[in-house]
Amino acid sequence: MVVLSLGDVVRSEVAARGLEESPENVGKTALSMREKQGEDIVVVRLLDTIEEALEEADVLIDGMRQPEEMESLKQHIPNVTVLAVSASEDSRSGWLSSRGRGEDGDIGDFSDRERREWAWGLDVLMAQADAVIVNDGSLEQLSARSDEVLESLGF
Numbered sequence: 001m002v003v004l005s006l007g008d009v010v011r012s013e014v015a016a017r018g019l020e021e022s023p024e025n026v027g028k029t030a031l032s033m034r035e036k037q038g039e040d041i042v043v044v045r046l047l048d049t050i051e052e053a054l055e056e057a058d059v060l061i062d063g064m065r066q067p068e069e070m071e072s073l074k075q076h077i078p079n080v081t082v083l084a085v086s087a088s089e090d091s092r093s094g095w096l097s098s099r100g101r102g103e104d105g106d107i108g109d110f111s112d113r114e115r116r117e118w119a120w121g122l123d124v125l126m127a128q129a130d131a132v133i134v135n136d137g138s139l140e141q142l143s144a145r146s147d148e149v150l151e152s153l154g155f
Contacts, residue, residue: 001155002053006042006063023109027116039120040072047076058155066120067128081153084129087136089114 010030011021019025033041046061053059054077064070074080093110126132131149135142
């Protein structure tokens, strides 16, 4: 399986604009990309890579945040299966604070990011998912649950 990240597309745009990878710059870049080039721009920029990867393997796309991205993907790629991964706000905040990316910032940045991403329709996207993986335990438990769900979906 090939894993591709929509966040990598945004981080690449941040770098192309000569900006530091900070919570503010990543957030503003993600917003401006969508405002100027369409709500699905992040997926559109990744389509060629997705199509190439699909020639060799199944593809998992990480970081989808809004229904328009899913709709665009489904218009271009046949047989899309959407998985949502759900975790508590406390867990997500903790993981981000320990991840060490420049875009993660502090708890205030986390709150800003949460507001922004939920406003994009993340709840709608999650409700439309073919399956939901609840991430409320260890990494090993997440891996086992993910394997179970993927297997049940034929992957």
